[in-house]
Structure formats: C-alpha cells, structure tokens
Amino acid sequence: MTELRTLKVALLGCGNVGAQVARILIDDAGTLAPRTGARLELTGIAVRNLDAEREVDLPRELFTTDGETLVKDADLVIELMGGIEPARSLILSAIQNGASVVTGNKALLAADGPALYEEADKAGVELSYEAAVAGAIPILRPIRDSLSGDRITRVLGIVNGTTNFILDQMDSTGAQFADALAEAQRLGYAEADPTADVEGHDAAAKAAILASLSFHTRFDLEHVYCEGITRVSAADIAAAKEAGFVIKLLAIAEKIGNGDGSEGVSVRVHPTLLPREHPLAAVRGAFNAVFVEAENAGELMFYGQGAGGTPTASAVLGDLVSAARRIVLGGPGRIESTTGHVPALPIDAATTSYYIGLDVADQPGVLAKIAQLFAEHGVSIEIMRQTIHRDADSNVESAELRIVTHRASEAALAATVEAVKGLDVINSVTSVLRVEGA
Numbered sequence: 001m002t003e004l005r006t007l008k009v010a011l012l013g014c015g016n017v018g019a020q021v022a023r024i025l026i027d028d029a030g031t032l033a034p035r036t037g038a039r040l041e042l043t044g045i046a047v048r049n050l051d052a053e054r055e056v057d058l059p060r061e062l063f064t065t066d067g068e069t070l071v072k073d074a075d076l077v078i079e080l081m082g083g084i085e086p087a088r089s090l091i092l093s094a095i096q097n098g099a100s101v102v103t104g105n106k107a108l109l110a111a112d113g114p115a116l117y118e119e120a121d122k123a124g125v126e127l128s129y130e131a132a133v134a135g136a137i138p139i140l141r142p143i144r145d146s147l148s149g150d151r152i153t154r155v156l157g158i159v160n161g162t163t164n165f166i167l168d169q170m171d172s173t174g175a176q177f178a179d180a181l182a183e184a185q186r187l188g189y190a191e192a193d194p195t196a197d198v199e200g201h202d203a204a205a206k207a208a209i210l211a212s213l214s215f216h217t218r219f220d221l222e223h224v225y226c227e228g229i230t231r232v233s234a235a236d237i238a239a240a241k242e243a244g245f246v247i248k249l250l251a252i253a254e255k256i257g258n259g260d261g262s263e264g265v266s267v268r269v270h271p272t273l274l275p276r277e278h279p280l281a282a283v284r285g286a287f288n289a290v291f292v293e294a295e296n297a298g299e300l301m302f303y304g305q306g307a308g309g310t311p312t313a314s315a316v317l318g319d320l321v322s323a324a325r326r327i328v329l330g331g332p333g334r335i336e337s338t339t340g341h342v343p344a345l346p347i348d349a350a351t352t353s354y355y356i357g358l359d360v361a362d363q364p365g366v367l368a369k370i371a372q373l374f375a376e377h378g379v380s381i382e383i384m385r386q387t388i389h390r391d392a393d394s395n396v397e398s399a400e401l402r403i404v405t406h407r408a409s410e411a412a413l414a415a416t417v418e419a420v421k422g423l424d425v426i427n428s429v430t431s432v433l434r435v436e437g438a
Helices: 016-027 029-036 067-072 087-096 106-123 140-146 161-173 177-186 201-215 234-242 309-329 366-376 410-421
Strands: 005-012 038-046 076-079 100-103 152-158 224-226 245-257 263-275 287-294 298-305 351-361 381-390 397-405 426-435
Touching: 005 016, 005 067, 005 087, 005 309, 016 029, 016 038, 016 309, 029 038, 029 309, 038 067, 038 309, 067 087, 076 087, 076 309, 087 100, 087 106, 100 106, 100 309, 106 201, 140 201, 152 201, 161 177, 161 234, 161 245, 161 287, 201 224, 201 245, 201 263, 234 245, 234 351, 234 426, 351 366, 351 410, 366 381, 366 397, 366 410, 397 426, 410 426
Parallel strands: 005 038, 005 076, 076 100, 224 263, 263 426
Antiparallel strands: 152 245, 152 287, 245 263, 287 298, 351 397, 351 426, 381 397
16 A cells, blocks of 8 residues: 655644644544545644633644744645734745645735735645635635636625624614624624624625636725625614515625626625525525526525634635645646636626615605606616604604615716705605615
C-alpha cells in the first residue's frame, strides 16, 4: 500500500468556527486522509491571546501568537481571523510561500479580493472561500462550477442570519425591532454591537462576492447599494402581512439591459417585500437561502444554516479537502473567472416595485391627486388600500394609505415618492420599501 504524504495545515484564528475546524481536523484525520489522498496535519493555530477560553479542548502546544512563521512552513492555510489586518498580510505571505488558502473572511474579500485573487493566480495556488457566504450552504461552488456553462441572470439571497431572525420575530410575534434585536442578542444570534448585521454591511460584502462569481466580473463594496433594517417598524411588518407579503433583507445581484444592447449589473442590499408564496419567504429564524435564476437551469434555491461554528466549519473543510486534492494530483490552482467585465450599475438603473405607506388627510379628492401624480411619473399602481384613523385627543380623522406599484425604474419610483411628499394632502410618508417576486 502506498504511503500517504503529509500536508501541513496552519490555522489562523480560533473563534467559534476555527475551534470546530481544529476539532474536525484532529478527530477526523483518519476519515479525511482517504478522501484527500494525503494526511492533513494541523501544525499550529495562530491566536491573539494564548490564554483565552475556547469552547473546544485543543492541545495547548498547537497555539502560537506568531502567525507569520506558522504560514511560511505550511502547505495549506486556513484564515478565520476576520477583519482586514493582519489577515490580509498573512494570506499574502502564505500565497507567496506557495500555500493554498481557505478563508471565510467576506469583509476582506469584498474590500481587497481582486488583489488577493491576482496574487493566487500568479503563484499557481488556490484561494477558496465557500465559508464567506451563507455558512454551510454550498452556493459558491455550484455558481462557479456547476453553472459555469450557463448564464446566470439574477441572484436573490437571505445571507445574514441575524437580520432574518429579527425580521422573522417581528413577523411571527408582532415585536418591535428593538425587542426582536434584544432577543437575537440573548440567544447569541446577534453581537453586542450588531451594526454590521442590522445596517446591511455583512450582507453587502456577501452580495459583492456573489455578484463577482455570478457575472464573472470583480465587484467590491463600492458597487453595492446598502440599506439596513433599522427603520423597519412593526407597523410595516403588519401592513406587509395584511397585503400577503413578508419582509426580508435581501442581497440582490441582477443583470440589466441598458436599452442600447449593452448590459450592466445592479448589486444591492435592502429590506424587501416578498409574496408569502415565494420560496424565500418561508426561510425562518437564522437560516439562510440563495435563489438563483439562470437562462437554462431555470430557478434554483440553496437553503441551510447560514452561521454557527460547526455548519460553517463544514464549508471550510470542503474547501480544504478540495485544495489538498489539487496538491496531491498536481496542476495549477483554480483561476478566478473574471472575463465578463460587465459594468456595475447604480441603484437608479434597477427595475423594481415599491410599497409606499402614506398618512394622508381624510378629504375628498385625495386618492385622485395621488393617482394622477403617479401617472405623471409613469408609475402604475397595482394595489391601493385605505384605512381611516381617528385621533382620540383631537377627534380629527386621517387616512393611512398603502400602495404597491407595478415594476418601474428605481429612478422613476424615487422621483414619484419625492413628488408625493410635496402634495398638500400628505401628512407624512411613513414607509418606502421595495418589492420583489410579485
């Protein structure tokens, strides 16, 4: 029997995901070896604090604070530190020393991915990052490999478990945003500082990665329109439910024709109304899902746990085994497919529908004025519902108007909303949300 070679694996970071990756590498070494064609030896774990508590009991001798020395002697490097530095420098050092790299660092890839891909291509090594988007869900490999012979036209994803949990709580219990966020923090779904999640920054980084793979063009955070969920109210959730919708924070990347035969790509993250019969509407709790539309394959959905130490470790190990097999079998690393060079389009170029909530005066002719203004801007109204309210103190009646438009350009819809604000019969615009899948 042929003796298996040994590949040295360096791990950078030992948080929830890193600890589980280390555990699997140690406990399942005998199982991974025949799948890989080599023994994967965990040679060290670089951390900032040697004495920090870990949720997994790992050999003390593996830990070091010297990540630079660790990566220089490795065949494979797993980066799970997060942040830009020192992660970027250590990844570049690993690549330049001939090691393939597996990372889950979506922020780094979205900010500086092109430079890292270029360095990996030059060195003939792999830079893999399945764990950077949607945790355990195998979405990047299917887009990159299985659909490489097709033309993807649109990707819609729930790619942040924290925000999905919060919006699901608001939908199922009627909770206000602050209360749903507090529950997410209590259960460990949200950080003490949830800004990156609730403001949409985490989802935007993932949207840039999904768009880059789907449309073979390098997109970064500057190309992503980003809007979080902090302004979504319990009243918005209730009104959406009454109209047959659910609100989700979606990452959307879609190809759009420019009218002159050319094409561009819109990449955006924002709260979105989905019909309750849409497949993504049924994604509950902290789960993630990505819905892909392709010319030949049609509609595909990938669903699963989008976060957590063990699920995300599964994605990391999948990339690691793939990279290790390439080393065993020989051949160059996988080259990034960025041959499309499709321009990024601003949010104004997108075509969507709007849900608009208005507080209006309860008097004759209000509906006619609003409908006329929409028509003047070329925006067609699909649904209009009115509810009368009486103020208990002043005894003055007002009306709450809820409008869902047909699809129109984002620019036309935004201009319509601005014009509506100027009508003398409008007390306030209570909410403006986009609608997809209707």
